[in-house]
Amino acid sequence: xxxxxxxxxxxxxxxxxxxxxxxxxxxxxxxxxxxxxxxxxxxxxxxxxxxxxxxxxxxxxxxxxxxxxxxxxxxxxxxxxxxxxxxxxxxxxxxxxxxxxxxxxxxxxxxxxxxxxxxxxxxxxxxxxxxxxxxxxxxxxxxxxxxxxxxxxxxxxxxxxxxxxxxxxxxxxxxxxxxxxxxxxxxxxxxxxxxxxxxxxxxxxxxxxxxxxxxxxxxxxxxxxxxxxxxxxxxxxxxxxxxxxxxxxxxxxxxxxxxxxxxxxxxxxxxxxxxxxxxxxxxxxxxxxxxxxxxxxxxxxxxxxxxxxxx
Amino acid sequence: xxxxxxxxxxxxxxxxxxxxxxxxxxxxxxxxxxxxxxxxxxxxxxxxxxxxxxxxxxxxxxxxxxxxxxxxxxxxxxxxxxxxxxxxxxxxxxxxxxxxxxxxxxxxxxxxxxxxxxxxxxxxxxxxxxxxxxxxxxxxxxxxxxxxxxxxxxxxxxxxxxxxxxxxxxxxxxxxxxxxxxxxxxxxxxxxxxxxxxxxxx
Numbered sequence: 001x002x003x004x005x006x007x008x009x010x011x012x013x014x015x016x017x018x019x020x021x022x023x024x025x026x027x028x029x030x031x032x033x034x035x036x037x038x039x040x041x042x043x044x045x046x047x048x049x050x051x052x053x054x055x056x057x058x059x060x061x062x063x064x065x066x067x068x069x070x071x072x073x074x075x076x077x078x079x080x081x082x083x084x085x086x087x088x089x090x091x092x093x094x095x096x097x098x099x100x101x102x103x104x105x106x107x108x109x110x111x112x113x114x115x116x117x118x119x120x121x122x123x124x125x126x127x128x129x130x131x132x133x134x135x136x137x138x139x140x141x142x143x144x145x146x147x148x149x150x151x152x153x154x155x156x157x158x159x160x161x162x163x164x165x166x167x168x169x170x171x172x173x174x175x176x177x178x179x180x181x182x183x184x185x186x187x188x189x190x191x192x193x194x195x196x197x198x199x200x201x202x203x204x205x206x207x208x209x210x211x212x213x214x215x216x217x218x219x220x221x222x223x224x225x226x227x228x229x230x231x232x233x234x235x236x237x238x239x240x241x242x243x244x245x246x247x248x249x250x251x252x253x254x255x256x257x258x259x260x261x262x263x264x265x266x267x268x269x270x271x272x273x274x275x276x277x278x279x280x281x282x283x284x285x286x287x288x289x290x291x292x293x294x295x296x297x298x299x300x301x302x303x304x305x306x307x308x309x310x311x
Numbered sequence: 312x313x314x315x316x317x318x319x320x321x322x323x324x325x326x327x328x329x330x331x332x333x334x335x336x337x338x339x340x341x342x343x344x345x346x347x348x349x350x351x352x353x354x355x356x357x358x359x360x361x362x363x364x365x366x367x368x369x370x371x372x373x374x375x376x377x378x379x380x381x382x383x384x385x386x387x388x389x390x391x392x393x394x395x396x397x398x399x400x401x402x403x404x405x406x407x408x409x410x411x412x413x414x415x416x417x418x419x420x421x422x423x424x425x426x427x428x429x430x431x432x433x434x435x436x437x438x439x440x441x442x443x444x445x446x447x448x449x450x451x452x453x454x455x456x457x458x459x460x461x462x463x464x465x466x467x468x469x470x471x472x473x474x475x476x477x478x479x480x481x482x483x484x485x486x487x488x489x490x491x492x493x494x495x496x497x498x499x500x501x502x503x504x505x506x507x508x509x510x511x512x513x
Binding site: 027030034096099122125258 | 345393444447504
């Protein structure tokens, strides 16, 4: 495996990315302040899709759950959802006092950084803000896996970063889930391991002008997993797969200046999106350490890898 | 065992490459846009339909206030444009309605008055508390735009907005026994852009 120093550098870099993402939340709020509901929804939609894809990734790397016996595994998972060209722009409509009303193709939050200017009547102009030119939304999170009682294990995700700046706000992720071994009810000769379970998460980024959460989202994944171990001495590799039904919802609360002199409080609700996710991955197991890499096919596909340390 | 070692090597490479890729951060420049609104308020107390009501606005100070609210300074701004305008009646307590036509002109320092907004047959009762998007006139917008560009260049432009009402513009005619009394305001919306450095994932 990679050296611990190298691994720590990678994790430190990813955490730094998260902190900077929190800092970017203040800039996102600036850009959003030019938009009311419809434009803001189009502007943020790719980010909502990326967060949903990342949250529902990296929840397992094996279907093997012992019937009994205590184990405790500390894991770090990195999830990344790449954005396509279609995610970079959206059809926006001019707002406020601008005449005549026009539509234009302009940047989403992950699109190019350039603003788009539209000419109006009598020499006026409307400027749509730029995006943050992001190729992928990447999330790194520590998680703890605890088992097993009656073939059941628990998984807890938690990260909370206070960047020490009231304007920038905080970032927090909490998740909890259970998985249960299905294999224990089947014949010992059954060729693969099977498990099923659920995982719920709450993810919050940034703080708006009113002191509330800028973005808050929740995700729920219910699914089944299968894996098979191929052993050789103390090493074994384990291909695994999973099929899940994912649900994701996101709300954004900010103040919009689009309507005129007085700021308008906007509560943006992206509703609840449901999608089916198919995951295929490969785990490498050594005594007390496990590395794994996987790809998930869904409405927003994602890549994930991670390391698990423990007995 | 050789196969397993091969798998270890491949997995290690995947880890290192993905870890490296994830940690590559790029310096980027994003164009931040801020929306600001400046308003001129007018108090009318007229016993004739022929009147002018001037309101002087320190446009530079108004824009400085908008920038200060957003934590930026004049030097941060790359460009500023006029987006549009609106007007609304803020106080009106008559028992009967009035219909007004007329214009709002804008003048920079001792320059000529140019028409910024023309309004026709506006019901004061119907406009009370309602934002009406204004059709702006090119001459007035040019003065505002020039003032914005001069502000960016370091000047502090002062603008005078004037309500002009002439014969036939107010119905019914105001009189000493039934004066036209109301408050209203006209607002101009601007967009300012600034470049902001952003270090983010590739």
